[in-house]
Amino acid sequence: MSRPSRRSSESVHSVRDCTPTLELCHVVRDFPGHRAVDRISLQLEPGGFYSLLGPSGCGKTTTLRLIGGFETPDAGEILLNGIGVGSLKPWQRNVSTVFQNYALFPHLTALGNIEFGLRERGAANFRQAAKDALALVQLSDKASRYPAQLSGGEKQRVALARSIVLQPQLLLLDEPLAALDPKLRAQMRGELKAMQRQTGITFLLVTHDQEEALSLSDKLAVMNRGRIEQFGTPEDVYLRPATPFVAGFIGDVNWFGSAGVRPESIRVTTAAVAGPRSCPASVESTLFLGNCTQVHAKFASGVQVVSRLTPASAARFAPGENVFIQWDEADELHFE
Amino acid sequence: MRSRWLAVYSGALLAFLHAPLLVLIVFSFNASRFTVWEGFSLRWYGAAVNDPQLSESLVNSLIIAGVSSVLATLIGTLAAYAIWRRAAPVFSGSLYLSLITPEIVSGVSLLALFQWFFRFAHLKLGMYTVVIAHVAFSLAYVAIVISARLKSYDRSLEEAALDLGATEWRAFRKVTLPFLAPAVAAAFLLALVVSFDDYVITSLVAGVDSETLPMVIYAMARRGVSPVVNAVSSLILIAFGGIILISQRLQRQ
Amino acid sequence: MNLRRWFLLPARVWMALSFAAPLAFVCGYAFLTRGDFGGVDRPWTLESFARLADPIYLGILWRSVWIAAAATASCVLLGFPLALFIARAGKRRNLYLQLVLLPFWTSFLVRTYAWLFILRETGLVNTILMGLHVIHSPIQLLYNDGAVLLGLVYNFLPFFVLPLYATLEKMDPLLLEAAADLGAKPRRVLWRVIVPLSAPGIAAGSVLVFIPCLGAYLTPDLLGGGKSIMLGNLIQNQFTTSRDWPFGSAASIVLMLTGALLLSALLRSRAARELL
Numbered sequence: 001m002s003r004p005s006r007r008s009s010e011s012v013h014s015v016r017d018c019t020p021t022l023e024l025c026h027v028v029r030d031f032p033g034h035r036a037v038d039r040i041s042l043q044l045e046p047g048g049f050y051s052l053l054g055p056s057g058c059g060k061t062t063t064l065r066l067i068g069g070f071e072t073p074d075a076g077e078i079l080l081n082g083i084g085v086g087s088l089k090p091w092q093r094n095v096s097t098v099f100q101n102y103a104l105f106p107h108l109t110a111l112g113n114i115e116f117g118l119r120e121r122g123a124a125n126f127r128q129a130a131k132d133a134l135a136l137v138q139l140s141d142k143a144s145r146y147p148a149q150l151s152g153g154e155k156q157r158v159a160l161a162r163s164i165v166l167q168p169q170l171l172l173l174d175e176p177l178a179a180l181d182p183k184l185r186a187q188m189r190g191e192l193k194a195m196q197r198q199t200g201i202t203f204l205l206v207t208h209d210q211e212e213a214l215s216l217s218d219k220l221a222v223m224n225r226g227r228i229e230q231f232g233t234p235e236d237v238y239l240r241p242a243t244p245f246v247a248g249f250i251g252d253v254n255w256f257g258s259a260g261v262r263p264e265s266i267r268v269t270t271a272a273v274a275g276p277r278s279c280p281a282s283v284e285s286t287l288f289l290g291n292c293t294q295v296h297a298k299f300a301s302g303v304q305v306v307s308r309l310t311p312a313s314a315a316r317f318a319p320g321e322n323v324f325i326q327w328d329e330a331d332e333l334h335f336e
Numbered sequence: 337m338r339s340r341w342l343a344v345y346s347g348a349l350l351a352f353l354h355a356p357l358l359v360l361i362v363f364s365f366n367a368s369r370f371t372v373w374e375g376f377s378l379r380w381y382g383a384a385v386n387d388p389q390l391s392e393s394l395v396n397s398l399i400i401a402g403v404s405s406v407l408a409t410l411i412g413t414l415a416a417y418a419i420w421r422r423a424a425p426v427f428s429g430s431l432y433l434s435l436i437t438p439e440i441v442s443g444v445s446l447l448a449l450f451q452w453f454f455r456f457a458h459l460k461l462g463m464y465t466v467v468i469a470h471v472a473f474s475l476a477y478v479a480i481v482i483s484a485r486l487k488s489y490d491r492s493l494e495e496a497a498l499d500l501g502a503t504e505w506r507a508f509r510k511v512t513l514p515f516l517a518p519a520v521a522a523a524f525l526l527a528l529v530v531s532f533d534d535y536v537i538t539s540l541v542a543g544v545d546s547e548t549l550p551m552v553i554y555a556m557a558r559r560g561v562s563p564v565v566n567a568v569s570s571l572i573l574i575a576f577g578g579i580i581l582i583s584q585r586l587q588r589q
Numbered sequence: 590m591n592l593r594r595w596f597l598l599p600a601r602v603w604m605a606l607s608f609a610a611p612l613a614f615v616c617g618y619a620f621l622t623r624g625d626f627g628g629v630d631r632p633w634t635l636e637s638f639a640r641l642a643d644p645i646y647l648g649i650l651w652r653s654v655w656i657a658a659a660a661t662a663s664c665v666l667l668g669f670p671l672a673l674f675i676a677r678a679g680k681r682r683n684l685y686l687q688l689v690l691l692p693f694w695t696s697f698l699v700r701t702y703a704w705l706f707i708l709r710e711t712g713l714v715n716t717i718l719m720g721l722h723v724i725h726s727p728i729q730l731l732y733n734d735g736a737v738l739l740g741l742v743y744n745f746l747p748f749f750v751l752p753l754y755a756t757l758e759k760m761d762p763l764l765l766e767a768a769a770d771l772g773a774k775p776r777r778v779l780w781r782v783i784v785p786l787s788a789p790g791i792a793a794g795s796v797l798v799f800i801p802c803l804g805a806y807l808t809p810d811l812l813g814g815g816k817s818i819m820l821g822n823l824i825q826n827q828f829t830t831s832r833d834w835p836f837g838s839a840a841s842i843v844l845m846l847t848g849a850l851l852l853s854a855l856l857r858s859r860a861a862r863e864l865l
Contacts, residue, residue, distance in 0.1 A: 090769040097770045117771030162771065166771065342673065343674060346675070354691075357695065357703055360702075372716060411600045411603060415600030417593075418596040430604050438803070438821060439804070440821040536806050536807055540829075557811065558811075569696070576695040577694075
């Protein structure tokens with residue numbers, strides 16, 4: 001999988017001597033009837049790009065709202081640069097949020113929206129700073145447009161500029177790309193990453209899109225049912241998932257007893273190979289996906305297996321054909 | 337803290353909206369003629385019931401309100417339906433204009449028209465002039481209630497009826513009207529209250545034989561202290577409150 | 590045959606004869622001369638309008654505008670927090686709206702009379718104050734501008750609260766969070782986000798209060814006595830005791846035109862587009 005060059009995981013760890021930008025210690029948030037956030041602990045180092053990844057309802061947005069100050073934790077501590085902020089109001093915290101639907105003020109122009117926070121902080125030359133921020137997101141020519149006159153991508157950039165201009169210690173992004181169409185989403189993903197590197201601000205992105213989280217993050221936290229199941233680099237999380245949930249949520253898994261194998265680690269051959277990791281099966285169907293072909297096969301026991309092959313190597317398999325399914329021990333995922 | 341202050345303030349303001357009416361009701365049961373509480377008594381209600389002027393004007397008010405609200409509901413419902421079928425901007429505009437025209441202007445202008453007409457016809461002001469005036473200002477209320485209901489009406493229902501061979505009139509009778517029924521009832525009750533309550537226009541266009549209850553209450557209130565007015569007012573408040581609650585419930589159906 | 594046309598016909602005829610025609614008559618009368626025994630006579634003249642410029646009548650006009658403006662301002666100040674509270678009340682919204690509307694739908698006359706009962710010399714306020722020995726003889730609470738103002742605010746407050754509530758209720762709560770997130774304290778959020786965004790509701794509510802207050806008749810009549818005369822009372826007077834129909838008609842036209850102008854301004858503004 002090719003990915004834009006990124007700081008290695010070591011460089012993120014090398015700043016450990018500094019105080020973490022954000023530290024969550026056993027944070028709990030209860031809603032009537034269920035626990036949205038369940039004893040979460042997390043440390044974000046300065047200047048990193050982090051993601052909270054999980055299915056809807058896993059507590060990731062609540063976690064973001066706790067950090068932003070829109071919710072108060074029922075237990076645990078939230079530290080920003082080593083200082084407890086759990087009881088501080090949103091306007092007292094040096095974090096900023098880019099909201100899912102941007103929450104741009106409809107009665108203010110693009111420039112007015114960006115100036116909003118600067119004026120609240122009594123910045124002396126707020127006009128110039130806002131113009132600079134608008135230039136940073138390449139919207140200088142849209143300064144006097146109102147949100148209703150901006151496209152989805154432009155609104156997104158104004159929302160980003162509005163937060164970045166305040167130079168927060170931590171920028172929170174709540175599904176910022178979810179409202180964009182797929183093509184624009186890919187482009188904005190690149191811009192987001194560039195913006196983070198350019199400003200050096202710590203980003204914490206909330207998303208349910210695994211591809212987004214994998215491609216953007218230095219480290220990501222996978223959440224499920226209010227808990228963090230794993231916190232690690234994209235490679236860690238994908239190649240060495242800590243729990244079956246993480247393995248299943250990030251990518252597909254074939255389960256053989258307690259061992260899981262990724263579809264791309266499964267080989268399909270016509271001839272048997274000696275060893276325990278080779279089983280006869282029959283091809284059920286093949287699915288051409290462009291960059292790969294997915295082969296669905298079924299063991300005699302009725303268990304289904306999925307393999308992902310290059311289109312060229314999959315071309316020789318037809319439905320009903322008897323084949324052998326093989327994988328390496330090294331590719332097996334094992335869990336406690 | 338802040339939202340608590342807002343709640344306290346809002347509670348106080350809501351209390352302010354209701355307190356004068358509650359005070360009036362409480363003191364209508366006061367045995368004393370004066371504003372000092374001397375014990376519970378129904379004597380002012382007794383006096384009100386036995387007052388011939390009050391009962392006469394009540395009968396007048398009931399006749400006027402009954403006739404004008406039936407007419408206004410009938411005409412207004414048909415008009416609202418017609419507007420819903422296709423917009424009639426001038427007519428709708430005149431309805432809205434009638435809502436914001438100061439009552440005193442509506443009243444004197446009707447009076448001017450009637451007086452001009454009487455120069456040719458040997459008629460004089462009476463109950464029928466009041467009914468004409470009341471229907472005029474009730475129409476807008478009826479049309480608004482019916483139009484609100486029609487907003488949630490699916491056009492295709494009526495089209496389906498037409499498609500199945502019903503005439504326009506039968507489609508209206510058998511499909512649309514049953515759907516509108518609760519709103520029609522609500523509009524009728526609203527028109528009843530609006531008509532029964534009117535003083536300003538009524539006082540200008542009523543004849544000597546058609547004095548309404550609000551006119552008598554007004555005269556008594558101007559004359560000075562009479563707890564009988566409190567008793568009558570309380571009865572009106574309770575009756576109106578009940579009718580309006582029923583009307584609003586019907587509108588939400 | 591068109592059913593729709595038949596359905597609209599009775600209402601059209603009724604509105605034409607009992608609303609439009611009378612107004613046309615008043616418009617015509619305003620340019621005529623007062624008849625010897627009441628009524629109107631020729632010649633056509635602008636004299637009635639000229640008389641409105643008389644200092645006495647200008648004073649009444651000015652007083653009407655002033656009282657209506659004061660009542661509107663009071664409704665804005667009193668009603669804004671209430672509308673905000675109701676918009677934020679969650680499930681109880683409908684209950685609170687009912688509480689605002691119920692007294693409004695009950696008899697206008699009785700509501701005004703209730704204040705007469707409370708404020709008059711032997712009324713509740715004076716009785717209580719005397720019972721507490723705060724005062725020794727009754728004070729005159731009625732028959733002044735303040736009493737009229739109180740009555741108008743009391744009667745027309747719901748006209749302001751309802752349209753404002755409608756705009757506040759539609760406001761995206763995320764915008765308030767965004768403002769707080771950008772560093773605005775609650776009071777600043779109020780001024781920089783909530784108030785500007787609810788401007789259409791404030792404008793609509795203000796016009797809906799100002800127009801009926803300007804043409805108020807019953808409230809100044811009962812609570813203002815003869816002392817606090819407003820435009821509505823002037824018109825009534827010209828058509829009854831003074832029997833000067835042309836002059837009363839001219840005053841009516843001024844009143845109608847003011848209301849119509851304000852309303853058309855409102856309908857053309859952003860407020861109408863957002864509320865209707």
